[in-house]
Amino acid sequence: MDPRISFITLGVEDLERAAQFYEGTLGLTRLPTPPSVVFFEMGKTWLALYPRRLLAEDAGVPAQGSGFPGFALAHNVRSPEEVDALLAQAAQGGGRLVKPGQITDWGGYHGYFADPDGFLWEVAWNPKFPHV
Numbered sequence: 001m002d003p004r005i006s007f008i009t010l011g012v013e014d015l016e017r018a019a020q021f022y023e024g025t026l027g028l029t030r031l032p033t034p035p036s037v038v039f040f041e042m043g044k045t046w047l048a049l050y051p052r053r054l055l056a057e058d059a060g061v062p063a064q065g066s067g068f069p070g071f072a073l074a075h076n077v078r079s080p081e082e083v084d085a086l087l088a089q090a091a092q093g094g095g096r097l098v099k100p101g102q103i104t105d106w107g108g109y110h111g112y113f114a115d116p117d118g119f120l121w122e123v124a125w126n127p128k129f130p131h132v
Contacts, residue, residue, distance in 0.1 A: 004044065004045075005045050006044075006045065006046065007045070007046050007047075007048050008045060008046075008047050008048065008073065009047075009048040009049075009050050009055060010047070010048070010049055010050070010115075010117065010119055011050060011051065011052035011053075011054075011055035011056060011063075011117075012049050012050070012051065012052055012116075012117045013051075013052055013117055014116070015036075015037075015038060015049060015050075015051055017094070017116055018038070018049045018115065018116060018117060019038040019049055020094075021093060021094050021095065021115055021116050022038075022040060022047070022049065022115070023040075024093065025089060025090060025092075025093025025094060025095065026089070026090065026093070028040040028042070028047070029041065031046075036050070036051070036054070037049065037050050038050075052117075066118075069119075071120075072112070072120040072121065072122050073119065073120065073121045073122070074121070074122040074123075074124060075121060075122070075123050075124070076124050076125065076126055076129050076131070076132050077123060077124070077125055077132065078125065078132050079125055080101065080109035080125050082123075082125065083101045083109050083110060083111055083123045083124065083125050084100075084101045084111070086113075086123045087100065087101055087111045087112075087113055087123055090113040090115075090121070090123075091113060094116050095113045095114060095115050095116065095121075096113060096114045097111070097112075097113055098111075098112040098113055098114050098120065099111045099112040101123075104124075106126070107126075107127060107128070108124055108125050108126040108127060108128075108129075109124070109125045110122055110123060110124035110125070110126075111123055
């Protein structure tokens with residue numbers, strides 16, 4: 001297998017609300033798509049938003065369930081100030097601040113927000129991470 005992730009698809013309750021958060025609040029560029037899905041290109045990986053019920057149906061699993069999904073998405077920035085700014089931007093635009101920015105035990109600075117559907121995003125500054 002060639003190591004890469006092509007898509008990350010989030011099953012969302014309200015497609016337009018989620019699209020507005022990612023486009024309007026986080027500033028991602030929405031790609032032309034059919035009305036049932038929204039795509040954002042993020043380098044070589046695309047972020048897809050798709051109705052939760054339809055995503056569960058496509059995978060053949062129940063759509064019910066909540067709580068911690070066992071993963072978090074991460075976005076690295078260039079400075080601790082950018083961490084705080086992005087966390088504030090997400091909270092002001094309909095997300096929820098989960099963990100304010102703070103110094104880490106691995107030598108960086110990070111915090112977490114949840115999008116309107118509760119998906120966790122870590123925002124981090126890591127002085128050793130080369131891909132920013």
